[in-house]
Amino acid sequence: MQETPKDGLRRGDLGWFDAGRRARIGMPEAIYAAGKSDAALVEMIDFALEGSGPVLVTRFDPSRWELVASRAPWLAFPGIEENSDYVTLVARPLDQTTTKYVAILAAGSSDRVMALEARAVLTALGVHSHLILDCGVSAIERTMVALDEAHEAEIFIVLAGFEGALATVVASMVSKPVIGVPTSVGYGVARGGETAMASMLTSCAQGLMVMGIDNGFGAACAALRILSVR
Structure with missing residues (x-):
């Protein structure tokens, strides 16, 4: 992917990724998996993992698990094995800093x-x-x-x-x-x-x-x- 001059926005072969979003609004871009091709999904996830913050993948079809399983230690909500229509994946969650x-x-x-x-x-x-x-x-x-x-x-x-x-x-x-x-x-x-x-x-x-x-x-x-x- 190539970075554009403004706000960490980066463009790959198959889409854009907003690497600067967390700095602007406190939350990273979430990668919406539904409707993305395997190649586009992998490209976005690989780029997100190049950063240092949390990574979120939403509406992920568990049948595609082998595409991403080796790319990070993932938390899955619910678990991959639970036969849900979709799960949400999290990598590198932040530590809890508040009791709220x-x-x-x-x-x-x-x-x-x-x-x-x-x-x-x-x-x-x-x-x-x-x-x-x-x-x-x-x-x-x-x-x-x-x-x-x-x-x-x-x-x-x-x-x-x-x-x-x-x-x-x-x-x-x-x-x-x-x-x-x-x-x-x-x-x-x-x-x-x-x-x-x-x-x-x-x-x-x-x-x-x-x-x-x-x-x-x-x-x-x-x-x-x-x-x-x-």
Whole structure:
């Protein structure tokens, strides 16, 4: 790859890589694996590994593992062997330098892969997270238990499909920032997460922030921005 004069932006044979992003905004460029050819993916990963900071690869198809396995000691969220549609890969995570943590509450265990995408990003940047699965409002007693367990969190990331109600409940119960992630989990008029997203966007809970459908990555990035000013 060749570096352009401005801000560490580099251009390879198959794409561009923003090597200066972490210096500008505190977070490295994430390599979005879905849709990239094998050659383009390897080129981006090899260039990212030339740097000294954390490396993030999102929406990685585990069937392509042999392409990258030998290139770095990877953390995989979830593990490669767990037969998920996609995983998030992390190399060279930063050491944790704060006791502050982000709570990740997932309404159902079917939201786990998206929740782990958020956890991967936080781990890469040295931020501890506490993940609680299956705490949705269909049995609201478990929601209350989860909120009690995570009461010291600085930020809450809340993932929910179906009608997306968990985000409103959490945002009505805590004073810390709440980031809702509608997920594509649910039957019929759940419409691949559109109903959950509309529900969160029309929430009566004041100040609830909402990401796009299944965007655990974006939720973690938002949490990191909030933490940087707290």
